[in-house]
Amino acid sequence: MATITPFPAPSTTSAQTPLLCVRGLRKAFERREVLRGVDWEVLAGRVIGLLGRNGAGKTTLLRCLLGLSPVDGGSVELFGAPMVEPGGTRMHRVGFVPQSFDLFPWMKVRAYLDFTAAFYARWNHALAARLLGEWQLDPGQKIGQLSQGQRQKLAIVRAIAPEPDLLVLDEPVASLDPQARRAFMAELLALMRAPDKTVIFSTHITADLERADADIALLRDGRIQFTRPLAELKARLCHAVLSRPAGWAQLPTVDGALKLRVAGERLHLLLEDVPPERLHQLAKDLDASLRIEMPTLEDLFVELA
Numbered sequence: 481m482a483t484i485t486p487f488p489a490p491s492t493t494s495a496q497t498p499l500l501c502v503r504g505l506r507k508a509f510e511r512r513e514v515l516r517g518v519d520w521e522v523l524a525g526r527v528i529g530l531l532g533r534n535g536a537g538k539t540t541l542l543r544c545l546l547g548l549s550p551v552d553g554g555s556v557e558l559f560g561a562p563m564v565e566p567g568g569t570r571m572h573r574v575g576f577v578p579q580s581f582d583l584f585p586w587m588k589v590r591a592y593l594d595f596t597a598a599f600y601a602r603w604n605h606a607l608a609a610r611l612l613g614e615w616q617l618d619p620g621q622k623i624g625q626l627s628q629g630q631r632q633k634l635a636i637v638r639a640i641a642p643e644p645d646l647l648v649l650d651e652p653v654a655s656l657d658p659q660a661r662r663a664f665m666a667e668l669l670a671l672m673r674a675p676d677k678t679v680i681f682s683t684h685i686t687a688d689l690e691r692a693d694a695d696i697a698l699l700r701d702g703r704i705q706f707t708r709p710l711a712e713l714k715a716r717l718c719h720a721v722l723s724r725p726a727g728w729a730q731l732p733t734v735d736g737a738l739k740l741r742v743a744g745e746r747l748h749l750l751l752e753d754v755p756p757e758r759l760h761q762l763a764k765d766l767d768a769s770l771r772i773e774m775p776t777l778e779d780l781f782v783e784l785a
């Protein structure tokens with residue numbers, strides 16, 4: 481099936497001005513197009529999980545949004561003004577955790593945070609000190625001597641301490657152990673669940689997004705395919721399995737099917753907005769047995785990404 485893009489974007493009649501507005505964003509590396517005209521609007525106050533396969537362009541997109549990577553075309557507006565390059569006072573309102581953090585290996589943790597604090601209009605010293613303690617980061621240790629996971633924690637403290645209005649995190653938990661991941665997610669959500677705080681984070685750990693009850697944005701084929709609350713995705717999509725000994729030499733036409741896949745005598749269907757009674761009727765018509773499953777986000781990702 482060629483396209484599997486559920487939920488076309490709603491018309492932009494919302495009275496709320498988006499915090500981030502991306503139009504036709506393009507980016508190529510040596511003529512290899514990674515972003516192929518991204519259109520994306522993010523409203524303030526949302527927690528958004530950016531999903532996409534390896535190499536889909538998540539890091540590239542996040543960097544372009546913040547002016548950290550030049551773009552080949554299109555536009556990005558952040559807080560209502562065009563984003564051309566990083567810097568300026570509005571960057572005080574943005575926290576960014578990059579995928580890897582290799583800066584200032586000679587600096588000690590506390591010195592690095594004090595140094596960074598000087599660049600921000602706001603800096604919550606008490607919060608930074610608390611997180612260092614809770615996450616067992618030694619303020620006197622040199623950054624170069626920290627483990628990968630400890631560096632990632634430090635990058636998160638650095639990004640959160642300015643109490644940003646927009647926090648952008650690129651696979652922030654990839655190096656964290658499960659306990660640290662949960663603590664981080666809880667901290668993040670407690671901090672950012674204020675009405676106008678917005679979080680965009682890329683991750684492959686779908687369980688974290690389920691816990692965060694995030695909006696899910698899928699980057700595929702160089703575009704954001706949809707951005708929808710996870711609860712809505714789960715309410716509207718279901719996975720059905722039709723089985724019959726004769727197999728499926730010919731695929732049936734099923735309204736609402738986003739994807740069909742045959743495995744032996746089973747036909748797997750990813751369906752959008754198809755009521756169970758219609759599925760039962762279909763199974764009867766096709767002389768097949770039916771199993772309906774509520775997909776996890778990981779299941780959806782595997783089907784859609």
Ligand SMILES: Nc1ncnc2c1ncn2[C@@H]1O[C@H](COP(=O)(O)OP(=O)(O)OP(=O)(O)O)[C@@H](O)[C@H]1O
Nearest residue numbers: 509510514532533534535536537538539540541651
């Ligand atoms: N500096 C660069 N020079 C050349 N190609 C690059 C560069 N940065 C990224 N790419 C390419 O752009 C594509 C998208 O990379 P990107 O890191 O944005 O993907 P991603 O979705 O973040 O992947 P992952 O989930 O593996 O982190 C990849 O094919 C990558 O090889």
